[in-house]
Amino acid sequence: MAITREQVLHVAQLARLELGEAELERLTGELGAILDAVSKVAELDLADVPPTSHPLAVVNAWAEDEPHASLPLEDVVRNAPAVEGGLFRVPPTT
Amino acid sequence: MSALVDTLRTTAEEALGLLERGDVSAAELHAAYLDAIGERDGELHAYLRTADYDGASGIPIALKDVISTKGLGTTAGSKILEHYVPVFDATVAARCRESGLSVLGKTNTDEFAMGSSTENSAFGPSRNPWDPSRVPGGSGGGTASAVSAGLAPWGLGSDTGGSIKQPSALCGNVGLRPTYGTVSRYGIVAFASSLDQVGPVAKTVRDTALLYRIVSGRDPSDSTTVELPEAVELPTADRLDGLRVGVPRQAMALEAIEPGVRAAFEHVLRLAEELGARVSECELPISYDYGMPCYYLIAPAEASSNLARYDGVRYGLRSEGETYRAMVERTRDDGFGDEPKRRIMLGTYALSAGYYDAYYGQAQRVRTLLVREHAAAFEDVEVIATPTSPTVAFPIGDKAADPLAMYACDLLTIPSCLAGLPGLSVPCGFSEGLPVGLQLLAPQFGENTLFRAGHALEQALDLDLVPERLR
Numbered sequence: 283m284a285i286t287r288e289q290v291l292h293v294a295q296l297a298r299l300e301l302g303e304a305e306l307e308r309l310t311g312e313l314g315a316i317l318d319a320v321s322k323v324a325e326l327d328l329a330d331v332p333p334t335s336h337p338l339a340v341v342n343a344w345a346e347d348e349p350h351a352s353l354p355l356e357d358v359v360r361n362a363p364a365v366e367g368g369l370f371r372v373p374p375t376t
Numbered sequence: 377m378s379a380l381v382d383t384l385r386t387t388a389e390e391a392l393g394l395l396e397r398g399d400v401s402a403a404e405l406h407a408a409y410l411d412a413i414g415e416r417d418g419e420l421h422a423y424l425r426t427a428d429y430d431g432a433s434g435i436p437i438a439l440k441d442v443i444s445t446k447g448l449g450t451t452a453g454s455k456i457l458e459h460y461v462p463v464f465d466a467t468v469a470a471r472c473r474e475s476g477l478s479v480l481g482k483t484n485t486d487e488f489a490m491g492s493s494t495e496n497s498a499f500g501p502s503r504n505p506w507d508p509s510r511v512p513g514g515s516g517g518g519t520a521s522a523v524s525a526g527l528a529p530w531g532l533g534s535d536t537g538g539s540i541k542q543p544s545a546l547c548g549n550v551g552l553r554p555t556y557g558t559v560s561r562y563g564i565v566a567f568a569s570s571l572d573q574v575g576p577v578a579k580t581v582r583d584t585a586l587l588y589r590i591v592s593g594r595d596p597s598d599s600t601t602v603e604l605p606e607a608v609e610l611p612t613a614d615r616l617d618g619l620r621v622g623v624p625r626q627a628m629a630l631e632a633i634e635p636g637v638r639a640a641f642e643h644v645l646r647l648a649e650e651l652g653a654r655v656s657e658c659e660l661p662i663s664y665d666y667g668m669p670c671y672y673l674i675a676p677a678e679a680s681s682n683l684a685r686y687d688g689v690r691y692g693l694r695s696e697g698e699t700y701r702a703m704v705e706r707t708r709d710d711g712f713g714d715e716p717k718r719r720i721m722l723g724t725y726a727l728s729a730g731y732y733d734a735y736y737g738q739a740q741r742v743r744t745l746l747v748r749e750h751a752a753a754f755e756d757v758e759v760i761a762t763p764t765s766p767t768v769a770f771p772i773g774d775k776a777a778d779p780l781a782m783y784a785c786d787l788l789t790i791p792s793c794l795a796g797l798p799g800l801s802v803p804c805g806f807s808e809g810l811p812v813g814l815q816l817l818a819p820q821f822g823e824n825t826l827f828r829a830g831h832a833l834e835q836a837l838d839l840d841l842v843p844e845r846l847r
Contacts, residue, residue, distance in 0.1 A: 290721070297680060297724040298687070299717060300705035309721060312779060316722055319780055320669040323738045326662075326745070333740030334747055336570050336600075337796025338557040338820070343599040357463040361691035370689050375700045 434476030456711030466563025545813020636807025
């Protein structure tokens with residue numbers, strides 16, 4: 283199951299990774315080999331088998347709707363790379 | 377070595393005894409381990425950072441660096457979190473502190489716990505105390521190396537596909553991957569949420585049980601957690617009378633298992649029979665052919681989602697960019713190492729339009745088969761036994777350039793992780809002078825059974841698990 287350079291570039295854009303040319307080249311080869319190996323799951327006929335998303339039979343674990351203190355704002359922004367007026371500062375979208 | 381305590385040999389239970397009798401103070405114990413770290417960690421690099429004594433009343437503990445510790449840096453072995461300092465404790469860290477445990481420091485890990493050797497750590501690999509030219513396993517190689525080399529009496533790791541059990545096996549420790557949902561993951565750096573579990577690494581099975589008792593149980597902050605159906609028992613029995621042990625025929629047919637590992641495993645099976653266990657073959661026909669492909673679709677898919685949070689906005693590294701999108705893409709390219717990038721790419725591809733059903737959907741159905749075939753096997757046996765790792769510790773660099781060779785390290789640990797089952801790795805002998813681990817698996821919430829079996833075998837084996845070169 284080969285994956286093309288164009289597909290890798292597309293996936294990198296979906297994943298928000300700015301890959302360099304060499305990285306793109308290497309990943310195309312590596313992902314092709316890994317996809318070859320994992321494609322083995324296609325050998326099994328599983329049309330009648332339900333999927334498992336979670337290994338414990340726990341459903342609807344609700345928390346009590348009780349107000350409690352949240353982190354102070356200064357802690358929330360303490361690790362942020364750029365802050366202005368208690369807000370996370372980011373570059374313009376365009 | 378500290379004059380007060382031999383950190384290489386002292387178990388957590390013995391250290392607690394020393395404290396209770398007043399032979400040492402908590403501060404002296406902490407200092408003894410920091411001394412040992414100062415002496416040996418330059419070579420081993422088990423720790424990413426250490427912590428000063430903070431007035432705790434109990435014995436020390438090492439925490440894998442995916443566990444958030446308030447005020448103490450937590451990097452998950454990644455450059456993207458290099459300067460991140462949590463503003464809250466993970467629930468397991470809080471429970472350790474509430475029990476009086478004194479945090480010695482944060483141990484090295486493959487980046488975002490992705491790997492089987494710690495070679496993927498952005499801060500350099502840890503080394504195996506039995507032979508520093510070899511890996512300690514991974515991803516929790518730091519904790520395993522520390523416990524083995526007397527740099528901590530015990531520690532906590534996290535396990536997605538083998539990151540507690542495999543390094544425990546390669547370093548000669550006991551390690552428990554608990555039943556999914558029994559230990560809180562609140563404050564743990566997430567890798568693959570339907571698989572991640574936190575668990576203990578220690579020198580003995582009893583220490584492992586004791587630490588599991590401290591950290592397990594429902595946490596309102598993690599809605600996937602449950603209360604244990606029965607209290608954790610510290611094992612005492614030295615017999616295994618009537619215990620039904622199954623050995624999967626398909627596991628033992630794997631050529632990947634080294635002869636020395638196979639010999640140590642077969643020896644411990646005979647010992648189990650001498651102690652009264654009934655050992656028989658069992659069947660896991662899908663697990664070893666399809667477990668790894670299934671895992672390497674599900675885990676990367678979940679990782680690609682979890683790692684989307686590293687965007688240079690709220691915390692972590694930020695690289696400069698003219699626009700928001702350029703900033704995010706550059707930050708993620710600069711901040712993530714090769715293995716997280718591979719898994720993000722693989723997972724994003726497996727989840728993308730047109731491929732979802734064939735990859736992620738199909739893998740989730742394979743997972744159902746794995747759950748079913750383990751349940752079927754456990755109708756006839758109480759415990760399933762295999763070697764933990766097909767090999768002993770391998771030389772640093774041996775598999776670093778071949779992702780698929782590295783992924784194969786977890787061939788034997790992955791299937792039960794996908795099924796949500798508990799697994800205990802117990803040292804069962806040596807091959808080429810390096811430790812070999814026995815993996816014991818049980819049905820969900822079967823930890824007490826694992827502790828009983830592991831303890832009896834550990835007593836009968838009576839191995840010297842201090843690395844020869846440190847004795």
